[in-house]
Structure formats: structure tokens, C-alpha cells
Amino acid sequence: MNYSPASALARVFSSFTSMGKKYGVEWWILVAGAAIVLGIVFMAAFPDIFTPFNPYDQAAGPQLAPPGGAHLMGTDNLRRDVWARIVFGSQTILRVSVLAAIISSMIGISMGLLSGFSGGILDRILSLIMDSVYVFPGLILAIAFAAMFGPGVINITLAVSVIYIPTYFRLVRGQTLSIKQELYVEAARAIGASSTTILWEYIFPNVIATTVVVFTLNVADAIMIEAALTYLGLGLPPSVVDWGMDLAMGKKFLPSGQWWLITFPGLMISLLALGFTMLGEGLAEILNPRLLER
């Protein structure tokens, strides 16, 4: 057998294309999304590869220099390099949105399992609360929380995570309810399996597949909310490098022609959100076709 890197690459490539043929356009959407996400994550993890400048350095270059030369995306009014701020800003946004999604999912899934499984009054009350929060515009709730908690990475993460708990709750509860009725669960109960066993070994694994998809879409949404909050001036102190804040600060320079201050941060937010969305949508179609076509 031939194990050279070239042939390995060739095999990866051919498996890609065969998947593509099998699933069609959704596969390529997934691949594109994954590529974007991985690219940006890589940039966040190894920023020094991407830029020699420090995002806080107020003497990186001339003031308000347009893109070009040493400054790929220009400089801002405090003479900081914009590309450096983009690279380091990715850390902030990824950190907040992924962490928020993790917190949401952990709380939402466990509550959904509990509620769906126990039923009764607890289920009713929890469902009512969750439904009310679910219907409410997430951004407004996030704004309220962020304004009250004050600026800080932990605060904004918490503010963002609260909004998505109902999403996981509803999904998992619904699934739990239907799986609970399945024959094999009844059978397990008949054998004498404990509730914890049933929850953990029968219900949970079945629920996981769908939550993965929701998780990626959740991250995409969390990215949008995080950027919106910081754009509004809530959630993070200005000493943290963040795309949303750079957008807000660059807004003033719009009529003066310094377009690069807002074009690039906005582009990156869109790109990152798009990456996760495409990943999620692609996964959804492949794992369970027509799942999301409500």
C-alpha cells in the first residue's frame, strides 16, 4: 500500500467528492462552513502567524492610513493596525459565543431532559417559563442583562447564554417525550432499568445528534448577539479587542471617507457567523434530511 502524503491527500480528496456526490450541495456547504470556522479558529489560536502588530500598539503606523503596504487593512485614529485588531478580535468573539453556547446547551439540555422525563407539574411550569422566554426577542433580553451586569467578558457571556436555554430545552424536551413512548424504553423499564439508566443510555444519545446541529447554529446566533451588544456599547470594556466595538468606533469616520474602519470588522462578523451557519445547515441536512425544513 502506498502511504505517501500525496496519495493520502488524494484519498481524502476523493472521499470528499464521493460524499459530495452522495449528498449534493449540502455537503459542500458543510465543507465551506467548516473551512471558514477552522480558518478563523486557527487565526485566533495563533495570531502571531497572521500579524506582526500588537492590536493595542498606538504607534503601529500613521494615523488613519488606508489599506495597503504594511497595513493590510489600514490603521485607525489611534494609529493601531486594523488587521491586528481583526486577528485578535477573533479571540474575543469566539471565546464569548462558544462559551455561551456551551453554557446554554448544558443548562438547556439537562433541564429539557429533566422536564420531559419527569412530566407533571414541574414539566408544566418549566415549559411555561421557557416558552415565555423563547417568544421574547432575544436581543432585548440580552441588552437588558448586559446593561445590568455591566461590562466584562464573563458578564456578556452570561447575558448571551441565557437567551438560548429555551431553544435547547424545547428541542430536548420534545425528543425526550417522544422517545419516552418508544417500545424499547418501555421494555427497559419492564426489565427494571432505573430512571437514570434510561435517561443516560437511551434518551440522551438520541438527543445528542440534533443538539449538535442546534449548537452550531446557536454559536452563529451568539456571534451576532455578541457583536450587536458590543456595537451598542454594552457588554465589554473598550480595553478588550472586539469587532463589534471597532464597528461602533469607526462609525464616526464614515463621511470622512475612512471606510476601512467599518468594512472589515463587519465583514468578519458576517463571515464567522456564516461559517457556523453553513456548518450547521450542512450538518442538519446530512444527519437528518428535512429536519429543519419546518
Added chain:
Amino acid sequence: MKSIKLFVFSMVLACLTILPTQGFAAEQALVYGTTEKVIDMDPANAYDFHTWEIFYNIYQGLLRYPPGETNLVPGLAESYEISADGKEYTFTLRQGLKFTDGSHFDATAVKWSIDRVMALKGDPSWLVTDFVDHVDVVDTYKVKFILKNPVAYFPSLAASPPYYPVNPNIYPKDKIVRDPTELKGGKLVGLGPYKVVSFKRDQEIVMDANPGFYGEKAKNDRVVIRYFADATTMRLALEKGEIDIAFKSLNPSDIKDLQKSDKVQTITAQGPYIRYLCFCCANEPFDNKVLRQAVAAAINRPPLLEKVFLGQNAPLYSMVPMGMWSHIDAFKDAYGDGNMDKVKELLKSQGYSESNKLEFELWYTPSHYGDTEVDLAAVLQQQLNATGVIKADVKSAEWATYRDNWSNKVMSAFLLGWYPDYIDPDNYTAAFGGTAGSAGLGIYFSDAAWDKKFNEGQTETDMKKRTAIYHEIQNNWADEVPTAPIFQGTLYVFAQKNIKGILLSPTLQFNYGPIERVK
């Protein structure tokens, strides 16, 4: 059927696009754009410069500053006399003046208004209650103010809006008025060169020239103040010729572009508005004056202004602003700018070094002073840290929390700004350095000798002696450094090229009367 509907729809659309966009014969009016906001239309509670500016034009004081000047001349009062002990001021009022609703103006109105201000205890009421004991009506047109102590600058106090007489028939005695709709008759009624025709908060105020005004008639018939929510829109409106004047507050980048533009004219004046760094002198580390001196020495004003304001505004080396009599560049003489050697020397003498840095939190408030504050703090931090012996962390709090924080001594170093209440060095010094004022602003500096000096400055009437007193105060300031001045604001008014008569005075009093549009 469908095609008829389409036809009608497109005709309507076509008609609408053809019609011109001028509604409400607005071409003649002078439109003055601003991003400021009106809070309360009540001299008893208004304490912001924009509302005061409106009052200068729709109301009048007993004394006033002519447009663009800093010397007081008679206003509603023709003359005044001071008693020998300096505690009684008797004003002789002009006769035959009427409010815009026809009611007569006399000494009773003056007393009524002052009593109202004292009773309502609004934000600026201290400008009256700290100085005035009570007011007596001597005659229909003679009113006497009895002061608690002699005050050298009382006349300039009397020219400020809290002292403005209001119409007793219109204003409620027992509550503060926010909107004109709360007044009897629903309209603002005054004695000034303009009267308010329509008012919509945060949108516009339409004012027409008042034919019954006792002074020079306004050169224009109608002035409209148009409120903009953000500077960018205002700048664009000015460039497109949609508004005639734009004043307060444009972004530094807008100011820079407009200054270069040949479509608009720029009028600048040195503003009386100062920005400075405060220290909490009650707690560590800044209870130690050497450390305060060190931080003051580290501030490098010119590059800071270059970065944050694109070079606008002026470096300030004393709490008393430039243009005010008695100003000296005390801090420049003592420290200069970005004096790294001095910083290191001072800090090392207190035991700090590169391995043992002076650490503290530098606070600012993100929106109260405009959105350049973020940048100001960032640049200042960088300057302080660049010394190598300081480690400053930047923190922020919204205005409400900020005020809480300074009362609770939470902030060791914080940025503050000051617009004067009255034009006198006392307002720039005692307010921060006197025991009472200092505590009120979270600085907590207290020195009995200083208090004595401030008192001397307040009561002394000889100008030469007062100047000497304030020189001494400023030099002491550079030594003790309860606060370190950073810059003084420059006022920028932009207008279309065909607008004449914009007179901006350092008192920030902007009169609309002299403005006219020439062909």
C-alpha cells in the same frame, strides 16, 4: 383590471417623485443644527449649557453680556448700586417692559422668581442660595438683593439663568417645568429677543423675533434649532446646505474635514470648557502628593490631542483656563509634557521602580463627555505605561455610577470635565480645591491654608490683589496637584458661507439676534 391598477399606482408614484421636498415655507428660517439636548425648560432647574443658550435668547437677566463680549452691561436692570459693606445690591429696572403674553415686568416678578428658585432647590439653585440671603422689593421698579457675604463676582452671577425673572402668571410656583406644555397657556413667555413658536423635544424649537424686545432687534425673523441625534448626520446636512449653522458637537474627523472645506466657513473661539485628571486624595496611593506629581509629569498633551482630537483643542497647563485673567501655565513650568525623567525621579524617591510599578486604575465615563473619552483614556494609559514605572488599568462607568463611585472613593484617578457656572477664576479653583467642593467631586483634598486663600479671592474686590491671589493658587496647585489639567476645549461653529453675525463669546453665550443670511 390588473393593468389599470398598475397604471394608477405608477402615476401616483410619479407624482410623488416630481413634487419638490420643501414643506412649510422653511427657506427663510435660519436653521441651526446641534447634537445637544434640552432637559428642563425652567431656569430654576436647567443646568446645561445648551438650555442656558436658549434662555439667553428667549429670556433676559438683570445684567447681560453683549454678544461676543465678556464685559457686563445693563440688561433688564438699567443700573445697580452696591452698598458700602458689599452685601446689598439694589437694581433699578427698566420700565414699561412686557412679557410676550402682555403681562408687565416689574420688581415683584424678580423677587417671585428668585424665591421660586430658592424654594425649588433645583440643580443650579446653589448659584443663588449660596450667595443670596433674600430679596426685597423696594419699589415697583427697584429690587434689592441682600447677600450672605460680600462677593466680588456677584454681578456675573446675576447674569446667569438661575437669576432670570420668569413670568409669575405662567410658571407654577411649586414645581419644575420640563416641557412648555406644562405652562399655563402652553407657551414659553419671556422678555428676550425671541419668542418660542413651537417646541418638540429632541426635534426642533422654532423661534420668531420678539417685536417687544427692549434691545437691538434681531436681524432675522425666525431661527429654528434642529436637533440631531448624531454628529455624522449633522455634518452631512451642513455640507449639503440643508442647515445654515452647526454648533456642538461634531466629531474630530468632521471638524477636520469641515475646516478644510471651501463650502462652509469655520468660526473658532477658545472655549471655557476644561478637561482634567482628578485624584482621590483621601486614599492610597494618591494621598501621597509626590505620586500625584509624578502622574502629572507623565502626561504628554500635544500627541494626546493629536491622536484623540486630530489636533483640535488646546493643551492646558492650569486649572484656570487660558483667556481668563490671572491664567499662568503653572504645570508647564513645573513639569512640561511627558517628562519621563521627572516621573522616574519622583517615583523612585517613593520606592517605585521598573520592577515595582505604581499601579492604579484610571477611570473614565464613556458617554457623558462624548465618545472620544474612550480614546482619551486609552492614549493616557499608554502614555503612563510608557514611562516604565507606572501600570495603569483603564476602567469605565456610566455617568450615574461614575458619580456614585467618586462619592464612595472607589476611583483613585478619574477624568472629569468642567463647564463654568460663572466667568471667574474662583469657579475653576475653589470648586475642586476647597474642602467642600473637593469632597463633592470625589477629590477629597483639604487644606486650611487653601480654603483661606479661596475665601480671600472671593471677597477681595481689588483686581490686582485678586490676580496675585490666583497666581499663588495656581502655583500651589502645581505643587499639590489635587487635579492635573489636560486640555481646554476649542469651540467650533460651522456655517454656510453666506451667514454673517456669528459672535461666539468665551462665556459660551451664543446669541441668535445678530445672525443674518446675506445674499
Added chain:
Amino acid sequence: MRHLAKYIITRILLTIPMVLILLSIVFLVLRIMPGDPVSSMLGGHAPEKVIEQKKQELGLNEPMAVQYVSYLWQVAHLDLGESMVFKQRVTTAIADKLPATIELTACGMIITLILGVFLGAYAADRRRQVQDSMIRLYGIVIYCIPVYWLGLMLQLIFGIWLDVLPIAGRTGPRVFASTFEQTGFYLIDTLLIRDFAAMKDVMIHLTLPAFTLGLTLSGIFIRLTRANMLDVLKSDYIVAAEARGIRHRRIVYRHALKNAFIPILTMMGLQVALLMAGAILTETTFSWPGMGRLLLERIYLRDYPTIQGVIIVFALIVAGVSLVVDIIYAMIDPRIRY
């Protein structure tokens, strides 16, 4: 009919706990915050005594439970209290700004519908072809573009570079709203006084913000319409129409769309929440004097009663719309009955 009436009543009754929960969340959230609002509101010169007195006045010294009950009582009477920072009733402040937001949201919704529905129908028609993929891609991409960034870019292009549209406010600097304002809905107000020049000005100012809002949410409607259309296009009567030889375009855009439209209409109600969230961001970008801007302004000023009031109004609107939508859906779809 009796079934329907019973459903409506049940549904209304169910709305009450939802509203209560939302109100409670708002109440709780607003009391976790740091910073004492009263002392800062009264200014640096206020002595302790006055601060205490004001706190007493505002009922901030009462135990939480008491505050909660009186809060609910007030809201039930449609009294949202008085602003802590200005001498203004919260309901007045909100009533002043609400029409602006509604006008913006309504226009945004119209654009979203038009764009979303037609592009969705077209995509369904061209299923699995290039156009379908392109439109679906557009749907995903447009959703990921932050509405405020889209707004800024449109401002840059149309307001600054091309200079054909205004970038902020509801009226131009020389159009004085105080002269025609009655309902607060400027399109109606200008129509009422027949000032068509002002109406044109108002419409021009609505263009960019409404488009920005409408574009961002069009993606969702594309997907919705497409899915519904795909179902409808498979039904028998469509096949029959084709067999009868009716023109294809007529079938798709007249018959099929009409039937796919009803669920879309009800979906509209659920999107109101998203629209309002988007409206807040659009308002800040375009300096639109609506509820969103009011909320943010008062957040900076720590004006708790107004912040609370605005969120309550948003919550009530959401609850109200979802109630109406459910009822309409029940009326239309006989399968749904409680």
C-alpha cells in the same frame, strides 16, 4: 363556532401567565444591577437626607415582595411610573416614540414579505436548479450579515458615495414635524394635512432603514415560502391545473402562492419578535427616534423605570401578536382546536 370561541378564551387565558412571567423576569433583572440610581440622579450636591427621602418616594426601601406587588398593580393599570432622570411619565415617553418604531417595523415587514415571498416562490419553482441554490445561499448569507453593518454599508453607498438618500432621522432638517405631527405615524399625518412634499420627505427617510431591516429578515421568509410552496406545488389541484394547460407562471404565482401564503402570514406574527430586535439596531444606526433608541438612551442614564417600561411594552407587543396569530391560525386551519 363554539369550539373557536372556547379556543380563543383559553388562548387569552394562557397569555396571562406568559405576560406575568415576562414581567417578573423584567422586574428581577432590573433589580440585580449595581449602582445606586437615586444619589446619582439628584446630583453631586444632594445631602444624604434628600437621597433617603427620594428613595422613600420611589418605594425603593420597601422589601422586594412589596415592590413586586405594587409593580404588578401599576402595570395592570397601565401606569409605568415616572422617569427617574427626567420629570416625565414613562407612558408619555413611550407613546412619543412607539409610532416611529411601528412605522419602521411595518415598512420593514412589507419589504421582507415582498422580497422573501417572491424569491421563495421563484426558488421553489426552480427547485434544485442554479437559481434555487443561489437564492437559498442568499437567504443564509443575508441572515448572517449584521443588520447594523448592512445599514452602515448602505449609508456609505447611498448616503455618502452616491448621495441619493438620507442616512438618518425621519424628516429632513427643513421639514418641521412639529407642524404636522398628530398620530406619530408620519406617513398618515402628512397625508391627513395633505402636505405631499413633507410626505415625500418622510418616505425618502424611511427608505434606507426599512430596506436594511427588510433585507436582513428576508432570508427567513424565503425559506418559509419555499418550503410551503414545495408542498403546495405537489398537490393534486396544481397537477390538475397544469393538465388543463394553464400557464405555468400563473399557476405558481397565483394559485399556489395564494395557498402557501396563509401559513406565511401567521409566521409573520412570530417574526415580529425578530423584527423588533432588528429595529433596535436599525434605529441606532439610522438615528431613528423610536423605542429602541429610547431604551439605549435610558440604559446609559440608568433610568430604571423607563427601561423597565420599554421592555414591558416590547413583551406585551410580543405576547399580543403571538396571541392574535394563534387565533387567526385557529380560525383558518380547522385542524387546530383545543
